[in-house]
Amino acid sequence: MTGSTVLDVRALNRATLARQLLTERVTRPALEVVEHLVGMQAQAPFPPYYGLWTRIANFDPTELADALLDRRAVRIVLMRGTVHLVTAADVGLLRPLVQPVLDRDLRRNSQHAAGLVGLDLDALAGCAREALAAGPLTAAELGAALARSWPDRPPGALAHAARGALPLVQVPPRAVWGRSGRTAYQPADTWLGRELDAAPDPAAMVARYLAAFGPATVADLRTWSGLTGLREVVEAMDLLALRDERGRTLYDLPAAPRPDPDLPVPVRFLPEFDNVLLSHADRTRIISEDLRRRLFASRNGVVPGTFLVDGFVRGEWRISRERSAATLTITSWAPVGEDDRAALVVEGTRLLEFAAPEAGSRDVVWVGPD
Incomplete structure (x- = not known):
């Protein structure tokens, strides 16, 4: 490994934005x-569509919907033990690598851990696979089927x-644009x-992370993946x-972009749960510490849609119908200049046209300091 260049916050910001495809569509x-971004966090079904809209020129949501329907893309629990939308090929790479995160969750961190003490997880996985052999099941249906073998467990x-x-994917019509459906599971294979x-x-995996989120520390990589023990992997690479x-x-990565x-x-609108806000231990490259605390305060784990001005988070947005x-409500957490505010209204109008093309009327509302 070579190099001693010092990167300040703005240099890190521009490098990250370039890799996140946020400097230009x-x-x-x-x-x-989706592959370049190493997946998109997707606890809610539709944020990935907005994340692609803000990164791709003239994005058509049916492109992603069709990929889910024909199984080229799936939603599955991966990094940090959270649901991600990834390509079919990336399931094979990422799920085995992050399995220790899920094992740790089941042993110690899960709200369900107390009900799983002493449970033979290999036997459970086999029983779950048998239950799903006839077709997809919802969580309630799968739990009821498993409870027949473990009646003393919740x-x-x-x-x-x-x-x-067991690597279980969430199957359509869940998360298909313009449709609704309960979460139902099938084994990934x-x-x-x-x-x-x-x-x-x-x-x-490390190289893919750096291509999408770097430059980064080992702590950043750990925050993104949930994995420990990656320092030896990093230090053995030609970085x-x-x-x-x-x-x-x-x-x-030596050839990765590091713009001026x-x-x-x-200006950019980011969706709920966008990984660019969640994938570094030190997030000041994209949000100040004061605003980070505000972003994550008392939201029960929900990360709202946010907007960027000059590459940094300045507030949040939501669409109501x-x-x-x-109506798109833009709530500023800090003063925004007149030109940037006008740019946000223009971009917000485009966002509304994408989100609600059928609406008879659309309005952008500004809330917060001028």
């Missing part, structure tokens, strides 16, 4: 972008354990018709070793 296919805990012990990687390379203003070592810190960037009307 691209014309790449939706699945290519069905909800059994279903949760099955999702962690059954649904995709392919086995997961038997010996996935953690260095490949640049840079530094931030606090002297921490930042690792990076003064590169002008457009009433009959045939749709």
Whole structure:
């Protein structure tokens, strides 16, 4: 590893924005972008569509919907033990690598852990696979089926354990644009018709992370993945070793973009749960510490949609609907200049047109300091 360049916050911001495809919209296919981003966090069904809209020129939501329907993309629990939308190929790489995160959750961190003490998880996974052989089941249906073998265990805990012990994808019509459906599960290998990687390379995962989120520290990589023990992997790779203003070592791919810190960037709307806000231990490259605390205060785990001005989070947004009307409310947490505010209204109008094309009336409302 070579290099001693010091990167300040703006340099890290511009590098991250470039890799996140937020400095300018691209014309790449939706699945290519999903792959580049190493998946998109997707606890709620539709934020990935908004995340692609803000990154891809003229994004058509049916492109992603069709990929889910024909099994080229899936939703599955992965990094940090959270639901991600990923390509079918990435399930095979990522799920085996992050399995220790899910195992740890089942043993210690889960709200269901107390109901799983002493449970044979291998036996549970086998029983779950048998229950799903006839077709997809909801969590309630799967829990009820498993409770027939473990009647002394809470069905909800059994279903949760099955999702962690066995790679289960969430099947359509859940998360298909313009449709609704309950969350139902199938084993990933059954649904995709392919086995997961038997010996996935953690260095490949690290390189993919750096291409989408770098430059980054080992702590950043741990925050994104939920995995420990990655320092040896990182240090064995042929990476640049840079530094931030606090002297921490930042690792990076030699050929990855690191734009001029003064590169002008457009305003951007990010969806709920966007990974760019969740994938670094130190998030000041995109949000100040004061606003980070506000973002995560008393929201029961929900990360709202946010907007960027000059590359940094300045507030949140939400869309509300009433009959045939749709309203985008932009709530600023800090003063925004007149030109940037006008740009946000223009971009917000486009966002409303994407989100609610059927609305008879659309309005953008500004709330907060001028």
